[in-house]
Amino acid sequence: MKPATIHYAIRASNPEAHLFEVRCTVSTANPAGQRFALPAWIPGSYLIRDFARHIVSIRAESAGKAVTLTKIDKHTWQAIPTGEKRSSLTVSCEVYAWDLSVRGAHLDQTHAFFNGSSVFLRAVGHEHLPCLVDIQRPLGKRYHNWRVATALSPAEGERGTAHRHGFGTYRAASYAELIDHPVELGDFTLAAFSACGVPHEVVISGRHDCDLARLTGDLERLCAWQIRFFGEPAPMPSYLFLVTAVADGYGGLEHRASTALLCARNDLPYAGMKGTPERYVAFLGLCSHEYFHSWNIKRIRPDAFTAGNLDAENYTTLLWAFEGFTSYYDDLALLRCGLIDQKEWLRLVARTIGKVRRDPGRKRQTLAESSFDAWTKYYRPDENTPNAVVSYYAKGALVALALDLTLRAGTNGRVSLDDVMRALWLRHGERAGHDGVGVGDDDIRLLAEELSGLELEPFFAAAIHGTAELALAPLLKPFGIRLRRQKTSMTPTLGAKTSTDGNEVRLATVYQDSPAQAAGLSAGDLLVAIDGLRVTPDSLEPLLCRRHAGETIRVHAFRRDELMDFTVQLGSPASDKHKLVLKKKRNTLRDGWLQDAAKC
Template identity: 45%
Template sequence: MPAPKNTHAAVHYRVEAADLHAHLFHVTLTLARPEALQELSLPVWIPGSYLVREFAKNLQQLRARQGRRALPIQQRDKQRWQVACDSTEPLVVEYAVYANDASVRTASLNATRGFFNATSLCLRSEGQADQPCTLDIVAPENIATSAQWHCVTGLFGLETDAQGFGLYRAADYDELVDCPVEMGAFWSARFHAGGVPHRIVVAGAAPSFDGQRLVADTRKICEATIAFWHGKGKPPFKSYLFLLNAVHDGYGGLEHRNSTALICARADLPRTSAPHTGEGYSTLLGLISHEYFHTWNVKRLRPSEFRHYDYTQENYTELLWFFEGFTSYYDDLLLRRAGLIDDATYLKLLTKTSHQVLQAPGRQVQTVAQASFDAWVKYYRPDENTPNATISYYTKGALVALCLDLTLRREGATTLDDVMRALWQRCAGGPMAESDLRAVLQQLAGRAFDAELDAWVHSTAELPLAELLAAHGIALQAEVPQPAQRLGLRVAENSAVQIKAVLRGGLAERAGMAAGDEWLGIEVQGQGWRIAKLADIALYAGAEKQVTALVARDARLLRLPLQLEPAAAPRRGGKTPVPAADTVSLGVADRALATRWLAGAASV
């Protein structure tokens, strides 16, 4: 029998699930032709999640050798190392990585499951990052575990066994780190969408999990999305992989070029015993839709600043309102177009998004373009002042997309759907700038949209939601706010009221309340009452407009005078005062107009 061919590339990684209980991967990097002074580095962030996460903190026992000769390693900074070696001889670098983060962003290894993004495990070899590389994924040595475990990734398989372990190929380091790896005893199914094979893998599902329902609904999402971008054409990938980890309580996703890693609550999966799914399942479908849409909008059509990723530091852009916000607009809208939710459910989801913007005082402080740029220090590091100082580029970006789409449809020349497809063509499914969006809008709509983008994206002006929705058969009405919003609070209610955030200019701030306070009770007309939730205030205060709040702060008890009704701001001209509408409801006022928009008709 002839000897097997050596299919290893000049840059080769071997990843072993070395110690499940210690959460340790063992990694071996072999460079066939190293530099004389070979620099190695580990990324500090992963594309799609805009925070410096310092993955090198989990790397340990780093050593290098050529043949049997051990080589000294000089650490250059927190993430870079340098090895002086013979450039004519292969360099072997070995190390371990601690992996105990169950999120979609890093790596995890235990007795039931393994998962990793290569940004957490694979050192980048400077000067060779553009070269093809191979990845050998080795099953755990424990015989009982290895017999049950399978492995799956979006990378191209070269030599793999029936369980999926073995050798994979990547065109370069960028592709390697853009294809997460899942291993374990998971559920798996395959389907086709747009003429392309798709696979969905679910780890951690309960016995009641209805896999057929999830596959059928996911296929509808994929078909609707592919049709959105390409009509009857095929998508820009040869296969696609969904990696879904079901946990007791969790939610999140991270997009990749031909796959996505997802987390959901186990109870949100569809069940064979419950044909009628709840809000949690709709939320999961929205997550699937969001990450799949990202395959086009951010993984390929992407900010010009992301033309080449710099893994060593922050990569700034002001365009996350477009790439995350517009994706957030289309994720639920495509569920409606795919027939997975009805109009009422869609409008409920849109109402929630509207509240997240209207009830954030930070929308009057920070523009959505600034929010995009500041993601690295603000969005992923929220604190008690976040709602007062920032706005989400997800939620306000989605409302900017809504306003843009409804404006285009009202004028009748084009739609945002057409704009997205034209951007794809203009930028050849690659890097784009805001100037490209402005140019396409002018080309398709027949006029410039500079005034709208300057107001909606680059200023803190309010969005014309009510006017534009009304033009498309949707009535936006002011509603009575919930107690927390009326008081200007974000709280946790669990047999006591814990204050998480105090909103700028609200009644609670005027009373002197602060984040971290425990609100114990109120005094009304000389009587004290214990409260366990904010709804108790109305019970005990009755018609009183002024009470005393009893608050615990730093082990001290405080008595704070609290006004329960806001002072109404007078209208211009001295007319009847009208309260600000930060709590609204959306309803269909004209079914024909609403259906044309929600069903994706060309214009209204």
Template identity: 45%
Template sequence: MPKNKPSSAAGAPLHYLVSAPEPHTHLFHVTLRVAEPQIRQEVSLPVWIPGSYLVREFSRHLQCLSATQDGKPCPVRQLDKQRWQIGCLPGAPLELRYQVYAHDDSVRTAWLDAARGFFNPTSLCLQVSGQTHVPHLIEVLSPDKSWRLATGLTPRNTGKRGFGSYLAPDYDTLADSPFEMGNFWSADFDVCGIPHRFVIASPPPAFDGERLLADTRRICEAAMRFWHGDKPGKSVPFERYVFLLRTVDEGYGGLEHLNSTALIAGRKHLPRPGETPGDDYTTLLGLISHEYFHAWNVKRLRPAELVPYNYSRENYTDLLWFFEGFTSYYDDLLLLRAGCIDAAGYLRLLNKAVDSVQASPGRFIHSLAQSSFEAWTKYYRQDANTPNITVSYYTKGALLGLCLDLTLRQEGRTTLDAVMRTLYQRCYARQKPLRGLSEADVAAVLQELGGRSFARELRDWVHGTAELPLEKLLRRAGVRIVQTPAPLARQWGLRCKEGASISVLGVARGGVAEAAGMAAGDEWLGIELEEADVAKGSHAAWRVGNLADVQAYLPPGRKPQERSCTALVARDRMLLRLPLTLPAAPEQQWKLEPGAGARKKSAERQKVWPWA
């Protein structure tokens, strides 16, 4: 078979052939055969990928689009940034050829070099108007005899190394199936009778693969039992699952798919043989847990606004607090239930979430519903001012899930676990045709299982900006809350990088740094003391490299409200003298510890200690 021709034996209405004859050029070559084209057939490329709520304009990487029918060229007319019209007629197959530049080493688009290839079909595979519901066959050729291929898509005719053809029942399924290619590490394992595969691209020479697989299996079992009980069996919504992990020097993130996930993490996150894993490994397990939970919550149980997906524009929903936030609540909780961390370790993770939200002034002006709806313009387009104008629907959404779970458990009628399972059954498994989930569905199930209306909680906690009742609910659950001084950066309203000087990355609304006139991009070089301090024998000015230096160089014995100095700041090569008055009293943050609830007997503890 010629390398640039789709197999004539494919027999599928749409057939993509993907090759990479020169991987070092970072160009995927794609041939698309449309068996039965329409007159003036229209094709398009998505502008976003589900799960990552940002218009990314994938078409900017597409080049050299041409078309032929019966061996004769067809005119190609571009209609807008993502759509093309082909001057063809019905009655004969249409063949399109194009190339896609792939040099984005993330989980969202495509990558190709001499060592590795990766792509999401949303970056490579044109949609054929009017035929998105028919079977799509994708055939991938091997760029190198040592490479292998891994994907969650159903194989149709593949070799031992995975290259060959894969069949998707429709475009949505194709779009939701990333491909990993290269000389990767791979291992297989079963979870409740379902085959799973773990693939790692570019791993370090030594890591503890057995531990990673054992912990991943425990997490997957905990998730399956969460959704389907002790005997998941045929109720599991996929027949196989694939983890595709790309390890890098520095990086972290993931993107969920129907029966797979694309992950990226630092090599330091992997466990090492003979060593006790630390927080980095727990972070990786949390990512694995989060993306796996998404196989149910957002890939099957979906926002009504995303049924069906519209790949041509933003798909707005104000429910990301549910789909991302509640998934973030359960990702760490499942680590505990799977035995990957203990109760104290879980509370440390919860503590980080609390600290993150409490350090975001944006929570006072931006509700979770607004944050969800504006993800396209705010969460995914972050800058120095982002913490001042929005709140993370991931992190605060997780705390909302905690508050609802504690409330439901303390009232004694149900749990958030039961609410999630009921919504999954009602708004996915038994919903024909699929319409998706709305906030009204959430409210109805909360009332049905909880025995009362939760309209006030949804109004205040989801659509309002008041503080969540975390302290009251946690104390009732037997968690000790100890007040400790917050880090200096938070006390002074700064996000900064410390070193030879202090690089200001962001300034919090209402903080002392903002009052002094500091701005993102400033370089804080030193401080000048007040005349009264110099008169006592202190040196007049000091170079600083971190916030502790500022504290150290201020003379002792002052009243708190008199702790002031002049900050010496460089901005656009200009030196500025900014008057800085430090907080009268240090801002406090929480330290969460297991309390009396953790020491109760198991049956009693389950009522007040939901993470038991």
């Protein structure tokens, strides 16, 4: 007798209306009343998204007869008790899919994309069972050329087994695995390459003119470096980059054997492109970030994520390590595998320093707090976010930089953050023959101390649990790198970030302790005039650049529909731009840090 299996089927039933039809069949439903639930969030994106709100209709049947479903909370339904043992129960629903992002589901006449967490109901109590999913072709001639792109494995030996890139039946070992493999359907562009013997594919949806040879060649170098960094063999048998190219977009979400990426089509390389433009560097950095997550968070996980509760928030204070350290290595990997040079990498690091030091939130929130509060603050930004929140991505990357420098300098290059990451993989990573152990709050510090022999508690107390500025300049000095701070302009400042709409200028953020805040200006205020002269996107800079810090100006602004009058004493020109300068003299510590790809 075959072991119990959860059967799913999904079809783009009405692309024009953006509707999927999804079925879930449980052959051994709970006779006391089987429950079904849709996840409240998707792993990797720490915000309650309530995917169940996109269910348009839902119904159930057993043995050809309708079964009543009762909704018991915002994302859970329960079938009435059948009273029969091992009864089969099928729940069918229509899911609205119009979220063009890496997190949800999107469907129209041009393509279909979905994450399992957006469409596949969880049979509560049966999450451990293997799953079969029949991915069906939409009806109609226009979909004749559509193919399937997913890292799910074809269900060998099953009726309707899918062939490579074909519609049919795929298999997952459990519900958690089922929802960790996004799916793209359409007439997409497909390219392939191999890295360290692991087959990789790149699928691009949307109009584009990408130079596939350039892209796959660059990704091959990047992926091979990361595999060798952690050590062969790679933990995944194959890997898939799912890319959606649009006019303007940016984002990525990691999965165990794939990643979903959203980019501007102009970010992709094109035939005849010279060098490595900044936009392409950003796209390669995004690919690098999500690929590094194949180890750091998908298989090396914080304790809080090992339980995998999909119904509520999973709190951890460690996102600074899992997102921040990944943000450090994403660009460093580009340097070490030769896709960018040291000058470009130092520019990227300097930009991150400026980003962190620009926002006052770094003085009010620690990295541990930022990690814990991601569910309510980082992923719910508002006009005051720069004043109250520090990014565990950006500052976490700087902490990784500072820790790497501290370890290398303190051990004369014997131990580095590379060693810590590889030790984390060996001790905590989930892989063949090793179940993996969740990372606790102090484990990274303790491991770094064990490897280096250094006392690192003061460093972690200040960098992770404190708000003091990271002392990067003295840390960089032994490596022959000088950190300089520069003024971005000579124009005195209001101390506010502005946004424009047509010919209007509005305050988007008023920074803490700024001249604008002291004068009473607020986010949302529409600037009308400065000293009696109209403010427009073109006139604001000329109106201010003729002044000097300490001068007083009169500002008229609308707050809602009320005209208000403010007196603002201008502040000093912003000096939030930073530059890292390499000393030409040969430096052994620096060479071991930035050129140690061969060691991996």
